[in-house]
Amino acid sequence: MTAGGRPAGQAENEKGGVRTALAGLTTRGRSFLAAGVAAAICAYVLGQSDLLRVGLLLAVLPLVCATVLFRTRYRVAGSRRLSPARVPAGSEARVHLRMDNVSRLPTGLLMLQDRVPYVLGPRPRFVLDRVEAGGRREVSYRVRSDLRGRYPLGPLQLRLTDPFGMCELTRSFSTYDTLTVIPRVEALPPVRLTGEAKGYGDGRNRSLALAGEDDVIPRGYRHGDDLRRVHWRSTARYGELMVRREEQPQRARCTVLLDTRGAGFRGAGPDSAFEWAVSGTASTLVHMLERGFSVRLLTDTGASVPGEGSDGFAGASQESADAAGLMMDTLAVVDHSDGAGLSRAYDVLRGGNEGLLVAFLGDLDEEQAAVVAKMRRRSGSAVAFVLDSAVWAQGPGALPSGAGEARVQMLREAGWAALMVPPGAGFADLWRQADHARAAADPAPTAGTTSGGWA
Template identity: 80%
Template sequence: MTHGGTAPGAQDEPGGLRAALTGLTTRGRSFLAAGIAAVVCAYVLGQADLLRVGLLLAVLPLVCAAVLHRTRYRVAGSRRLTPERVPAGSEARVHLLMDNVSRLPTGLLMLQDRVPYVLGPRPRFVLDRVEPGGRREVSYRVRSDLRGRYPLGPLQLRLADPFGMCELTRSFSAQDTLTVVPRVDPLPPIRLTGEARGYGDGRQRSLALAGEDDVIPRGYRHGDDLRRVHWRSTARYGELMVRREEQPQRARCTVLLDARRTAFRGTGPDSAFEWAVAGAASTLAHMLERGFSVRLLTDTGTSVPGEGADGFAGASPESADAAGLMMDTLAVIDHSDGTGLSRAYDVLRGGNEGLLVAFFGGLDEEQAAVAAKMSRRSGRAIAFLLDSEAWEREPADVPAPLDRAEDRLRLLRESGWTALAVPRGVPLAELWREADRQRSGAGTLSGAEGRS
């Protein structure tokens, strides 16, 4: 994306020469003060030579300010981000383009772009001279370990005279936004859906509609197989009618993110909540790569990309936009003020959700019961349970009793969930494999918990 604007010459700025005098540098103010002092002394002492020196010292910064104020060249600036959306911990490059659109060469130009502190130091560049119609390009890198949306700009241009007596600042109006999305970790391919509820290898069977106006059966179209002609309907309607055929439809996956403030403790990139957000982003990206139609659901009942016909995205050419929308949502998501999971459950019980992958924080007895009921509408349900108390505890500390967490896991597993506790420091890819082993009864998480 490129945004830009034009920085006009000083004569177009309001305030006249008074605005130019406010741009005097320390050197210019010192010359002006010394000149005035010399003129006063020359008048008191009657020294003509001292008067000439004082006038020279006082007039020089004023002349520089007037000349800089009446500079008539115009400079256009633009900014380009590559890329505009970057994972946390990765770098993006910002390109600044400056075009001299006037007929006069510029003098010394100093560029300064405004960036948030979290992205790094404020970049500054010096351009010596730009010929009429010339262009200069400079770039700098930005990086953030914290997800979010960060404004860049506006770009500031400083004009300076050759003697360094005066500097004027002009600002462009355009701004850009850098989106830092959660870190996405690659996940191993595993068999995600079971066959007990008719999902097979993650594929459902549905009728292949050629359009919204199709009925059973539909009219013959050029290229249809004559073996699909429905003769009874043909005789009834007086034209060739064909049967619809079945074809595979993309399986669905809902990623549920528990963002309740009461469910998580701690802040920062190493907190349990940030792990859950990154886990949700990794799961969404992985499922889209595998051809699933996906959606993001929060504890407040908010569904992304939306509440359309089915609320899912991934089975249309606009899937890339939907994936970007979900990542943008995760980039700025924060703790919710809700205290329960009932709103999310109301959304889930509305229909068959296919695969359900949930990232839960701390669950009390009531919310664990609500979460247990969520698996009834799913072909398969996988839950990652983050115990904030255990997560924030240092490894050297005495471990707390795990009875409460084990009770929650047992309840979820008995209700049909493939439930795993998330120890601190264990990557999602390892837990992803463990979920497959737990589904097939080949392993437990005891090894991972022992390493935590």
């Protein structure tokens, strides 16, 4: 990622040149100017010509330095590169800055400063020595944030000074870059329940085999097609050479539901219940994509990501890396919603076997627990991680509340593999527990059908 900049001498509007130059006087320059004016006044009152010459020299020196510095036309190009541009919360990213002197004259002393949000660390400053004509200088600094989000970097500022330190002017570039801090992603253990379909399911191939050749949809012969795929019955019927269509493997589906209701979560910060739910959602999405699942992110507002096609899943034309990046960018900026219910998410889930449903839920009242319970009928299998905000506010070691346990039991009776998440729990351990809970909650699949898969 590169951010080009305008020449430093043309980066700002130069209206009010004299005023701008005088405003750039440093403490040393202002002191020299004040001392020179005072000496000139005293020399005039006392009639001392030698003192007058000294006063004029002291007063003229900072003015000359300011004029020369202001009229200097350094042509300097700046660029910025982030490595990487998308980083998990708590990890460091390195920002590389490059300054190129594109003029035919060498520069003087340059001070480089980049604007960064306070959550990423202190504002970096660098001093660059004389840059020869056509030369370049490269510097770098590190940024780190424990809070996810999108943070602007820039614009880059260049501070010019004269050799005597009398004047200092600032020139700003116009471009900036964006650092995306995504949620923490925890590696999950590969678990698999008996009787489940693989990531690329066999159900569709099996259904095609059971259908028989009369249900095969042929197409016209194309140069290079294997003659063993010629469908002779269709060839005789249409009077031209026809071949069987290639069977496309069906990818098992997984929907990850994130509850973002403001009423469902209390507290804020990297150790809050909501941040744990966001991190768990990101870990699940990445894990299922790596296992070959077709994945989508669904929130309580009904928004579906990546949203390609009518069902909202990542289609065949969308690579897993692109889909993961899109969903991670969404989770980087997700915040509490104003909604009070989960009915919109329930409406998005279509009837029938939608594969695996993994939900991260906040506080549930009886009405919302009933809505979540009905979602079980709209998925092949379902796993829920329920977080009690009141328990999380007490910190690690707090006992679960009776109301939270009652809601979890209600989901289990509806067929969910529901788990109560204690404060500060590791998601990998809960993932294994969900494996055993789901084995007990899901009935064995019947012949000729496949469920969403669990990997």
